[in-house]
Amino acid sequence: xxxxxxxxxxxxxxxxxxxxxxxxxRPTPTPAEVAEATGLSxxxxxxxxxTLQRLGYxxxxxxxxxxxxxxxxxxxxxxxxxxxxxxxxxxxxxxxxRTGESASLGVLDGTDxxxxxxxxxxxxxxxNVSVGTRVPAYATSMGRALLAWExxxxxxRVVSGSGFAPLGPATVTDADALREAVGAVREHGYALTSDExxxxxxxxxxxxxxxSGVSVxxxxxxxxxxxxxxxxxRDAVAPLITDAAERLSSRMGFTGx
Numbered sequence: 001x002x003x004x005x006x007x008x009x010x011x012x013x014x015x016x017x018x019x020x021x022x023x024x025x026r027p028t029p030t031p032a033e034v035a036e037a038t039g040l041s042x043x044x045x046x047x048x049x050x051t052l053q054r055l056g057y058x059x060x061x062x063x064x065x066x067x068x069x070x071x072x073x074x075x076x077x078x079x080x081x082x083x084x085x086x087x088x089x090x091x092x093x094x095x096x097x098r099t100g101e102s103a104s105l106g107v108l109d110g111t112d113x114x115x116x117x118x119x120x121x122x123x124x125x126x127x128n129v130s131v132g133t134r135v136p137a138y139a140t141s142m143g144r145a146l147l148a149w150e151x152x153x154x155x156x157r158v159v160s161g162s163g164f165a166p167l168g169p170a171t172v173t174d175a176d177a178l179r180e181a182v183g184a185v186r187e188h189g190y191a192l193t194s195d196e197x198x199x200x201x202x203x204x205x206x207x208x209x210x211x212s213g214v215s216v217x218x219x220x221x222x223x224x225x226x227x228x229x230x231x232x233x234r235d236a237v238a239p240l241i242t243d244a245a246e247r248l249s250s251r252m253g254f255t256g257x
Contacts, residue, residue, distance in 0.1 A: 014040060018048045019057065019071065028064040056157065069151055084208070084217050085117045087251045091244045092119045095221055099237055102129075104220045106142035106205070108150070109134070111161040113142045116217065138162040138178050139171050141191035141205035145218035148185035148207050155182065170195040189242045192234055200225045204237050206245035211253030219245045 021029060021037040029037070035045045049065055052058040056070045088105045095103035096119040105117040112134040120129070137143025137158055147155050164173040170193075172178050185191045190206040197203070205220035221237050228236075 014038075014044065015048055015052065018045060018052065019067070022058075022065075022067050028061075028066045030063045031065070034065070069153055084248075084252060088117050088208075088217065088219065088248055091219065091248055092117060095119070095219065095240060095244055096121050098240055099221050099223075101221050101223045101227075101237070104129075104142070104222070105208075106140075106146065106218045106220060107216070108137060108143070108146040108154075108158075111137055111158050113137050113140055113146065113218070135197060136162065136165075136167070138164060139167050139193070139196045141193040141203040142218040142220045144178075144182050144185050144191035144193075145205040145207040145220075146215045147182045148191075149209055149213055149215045151214070155179070168195045168198045168201070172196065190238050190245075192230070192238075194225070194230045202228070202230055202233050204234065204241055206242045207249075208245050208252060209249045209254040209256075211255070213254065213256055216252060217248075219248065 017038045017040065018034055021034045026033055026037065031042055031045045031049060034040075034049070035042045038045065040048075049058060049060070053060065057068055058065050059068050060066070084107075085105060092103040092105060100121060102121045103119045104115055106113040107116045108114075113136075115129060115131050115133045115135075118129065118131055135143075137146065143158075147158060159175045159178060162175075162178070164175075164178075165171070166173055172181060181191065185207065190204055192202075192204050194202045201222060202225060203220055203222045205218045207215040208217040208219060210216045219241055221241055223233050223237075
C-alpha cells in the first residue's frame, strides 16, 4: 500500500459517488436505483443517504430521494470565494481608511459567519479576530446581512440551529426577533448591532449579492461604544458601507435591487 492509498478515505469517495448519482436522468431516485447506478450495496447506499440527509445535502419523500439547495453552496463557494475576497480587498482598505475602524468580509458557513478577509485598525473585540475566525450568525450584523437575501430553507436552518445564548447585554435570544432583524436588513440595506456579540461592540454590515441575488458575503465595520454612539456610527458609516457593498455586488454580477 502506498502513502497515497493510506491517505485515501473511501467513505468520502462513496459519499460523492452517491451525490453524483443524482442527475437529469435520476432527479429523485430510490435507494435501489442509486445502488444500481453506483455499484454500491443497498445497505451502504442507505447509510450514506441518511448521513447526507443529516448534513443537509439530501432529503426524501417516502422512498424517493432528492438533492437539497445546500449542494449549490459547494459550487458557489468554490466559484465565488476567491473572486469575492480578491474583489473585496481594495474596498476593505478604503473602508478602513475612510472610517478609521476595522473592516471585514464575512461569509456564511452553517450557523456561523466566517471572516474571509479583514483589515484591522485597532483591537476592539476581546476575541482574537482574524481570517478564519467563526462567530455565531444570530448575534452579528454580518449574519443578518448574509441571511437577508438567502433562501427560506437556509434562514430556517440557521434559526433552528442557533442556540441564542446571551453573549452580550443586548443579544437577540429568540427566533422571532432574529427574523424581524433579518427583515429590517431588506428594508434598510444594512444591519446594525450593539452589545450583542460582546459588551461595548458596535458593528454595521451590508450584504454582498451575486448574479442570482443571493447574499454571498457581507462587508462590515466595527467600533466600540467608547469611541462613538450607535447613532454617530450609523450616520457616519452606513452610507459608506452600503456603497461599498453595492460596488462589490456589481463586481459579483448583481444587477438588480
